[in-house]
Amino acid sequence: MFSKLRGNNRGQSLILAARNLLCSVTGPCRFIKILKNRYVRTEKTMPSIGNQGVYEDAAKIIRSAGAIIIAAGAGMGVDSGLPDFRGVDGFWRAYPSYQPLGIRFEELANPRHFHDDPTLAWGFYGHRLSLYRQTSPHRGFAILLAWATQRNVECFVVTSNVDGHFQKAGFPRDGIHEVHGSIHHLQCLEPCSSQIWPNEEDVPVDPETMRATRMPRCPRCGGIARPNILMFGDWAWLSARSDRQSVRLAHFLDGHRSISQAILEIGAGTAVATIRYFSERLAASSRARIIRINPRESEIERPHLALSTSALNALEKIDALLRAGSLGLVWGIRPCLTVVRP
Numbered sequence: 001m002f003s004k005l006r007g008n009n010r011g012q013s014l015i016l017a018a019r020n021l022l023c024s025v026t027g028p029c030r031f032i033k034i035l036k037n038r039y040v041r042t043e044k045t046m047p048s049i050g051n052q053g054v055y056e057d058a059a060k061i062i063r064s065a066g067a068i069i070i071a072a073g074a075g076m077g078v079d080s081g082l083p084d085f086r087g088v089d090g091f092w093r094a095y096p097s098y099q100p101l102g103i104r105f106e107e108l109a110n111p112r113h114f115h116d117d118p119t120l121a122w123g124f125y126g127h128r129l130s131l132y133r134q135t136s137p138h139r140g141f142a143i144l145l146a147w148a149t150q151r152n153v154e155c156f157v158v159t160s161n162v163d164g165h166f167q168k169a170g171f172p173r174d175g176i177h178e179v180h181g182s183i184h185h186l187q188c189l190e191p192c193s194s195q196i197w198p199n200e201e202d203v204p205v206d207p208e209t210m211r212a213t214r215m216p217r218c219p220r221c222g223g224i225a226r227p228n229i230l231m232f233g234d235w236a237w238l239s240a241r242s243d244r245q246s247v248r249l250a251h252f253l254d255g256h257r258s259i260s261q262a263i264l265e266i267g268a269g270t271a272v273a274t275i276r277y278f279s280e281r282l283a284a285s286s287r288a289r290i291i292r293i294n295p296r297e298s299e300i301e302r303p304h305l306a307l308s309t310s311a312l313n314a315l316e317k318i319d320a321l322l323r324a325g326s327l328g329l330v331w332g333i334r335p336c337l338t339v340v341r342p
Contacts (some may be wrong), residue, residue: 035337053313058291058305059321062147066259068155070144070166071279075267075294077163079138079312082131082265095124097210109231114189117257118224120213125227126203129183132163139170140315144264146320156252160268160275164230175252177245179274185228186217195220196209196228196241251281266311269297 064066074084083094085105094098098108116275148155148171157166157176162183166176186199201216218227230237263283268275281303282289290304293315298308307314 007060008082022319024075028330031038032318054307055317055323057312058307058318061262061289061291061334062264062303062322064260065153065262067261068148068153069263069279069282069288070157070159071263071265071268071269071275072157072159072161072166073266073275074142074274075162075269076159076311077135077137077165078267079160079310080135080165081141082135082163095127095210095320098124101204106232111151111226111234111236112191112229114224114226118189118215119211119213120181120190121212121226122203123205123217125183125207125229126215127201127210127237128163129199129227130205133164135163135165137165138168138312140172140266140312141165143315143319145170154252156249158249158275158278160272162227174248175247179230179246179278181239181242182225182231183227185241186216188220188221189224189226189236189277190218191236191238192218192221193222194238194240196238199227253286257286259287261286263290264293265290266314267292268292269294 016097022299061116074082078084083090085091085094091105098104107122108124138147144155147153154177159176159178159179160164162178164178164182184199185196186201187196197219199216203215204213205211206213209308217223218225228238228241230239230242261282263279265275265279268279270276279290279292282288289301291307292298292300292304293309293311295308295310298306300306
């Protein structure tokens with residue numbers, strides 16, 4: 001479907017275009033610019049919990065879409081049992097050991113701790129690594145995958161989540177852009193090189209102190225390794241892996257710009273607005289409609305839809321409508337994504 005990249009200039013332009021579309025950033029995703037003006041002022045879609053008509057409208061959008069973009073934030077994993085760290089109280093409920101120390105999520109998710117107190121930093125990320133490995137994606141992931149693979153439509157996933165659960169649920173790796181990186185990949189803390197490698201380490205954590213008892217090391221220099229994740233105040237994140245994903249995303253969007261698109265924005269809030277900003281900017285520049293699924297902060301202006309409920313609940317209700325055939329949906333078989341690697 002897509003031609004191969006030719007030349008460094010073409011590749012660099014696609015990376016820059018994807019970055020600009022994702023989060024209007026300076027450099028390799030260092031500063032996130034929060035969108036403040038939402039579309040042209042029109043009548044707002046009120047959040048809906050039990051309005052059947054809104055779910056039917058959502059099913060119609062999916063049925064008529066020529067492409068589906070899944071834009072997922074931290075709320076996507078809540079139904080799997082993962083914490084979303086919403087607010088300082090939410091973070092301390094998930095990690096009560098940090099409350100007496102007065103450490104907030106924004107402070108702990110900072111690369112300076114890997115320099116100043118690496119056992120503390122890896123205690124937090126080691127626990128998260130183990131949690132993400134042990135947790136299974138909820139049924140909503142399978143529902144989304146079925147929509148992508150059983151219909152005559154293509155899809156792409158854009159997520160700020162670092163848990164790797166879309167890959168774990170069976171989504172094609174070439175159709176996923178992890179805008180903040182992945183906990184399942186490592187890099188040197190310094191970094192001593194541009195190397196990014198798979199995280200196959202076990203990081204044991206003392207549950208009493210929440211400190212790591214063993215930490216990953218850089219295979220090149222022997223120094224401390226860190227997750228290949230974009231953190232707060234992070235100037236050393238190696239973005240090459242994410243850049244390659246963003247090139248594939250740019251190809252996908254370019255190839256589907258002239259057709260109707262459904263943007264399923266799931267669990268994306270305003271605290272770190274990368275995903276919300278991406279979906280809104282994409283909708284403003286293309287033939288796309290947003291279905292915003294979020295228990296809170298779900299308001300959005302027409303012609304987009306708001307479902308003020310959890311990811312799993314919304315996806316199950318929409319799926320029931322599609323499966324019932326009440327909207328005349330015709331099922332076929334086609335792979336989720338066809339793309340040539342750059």
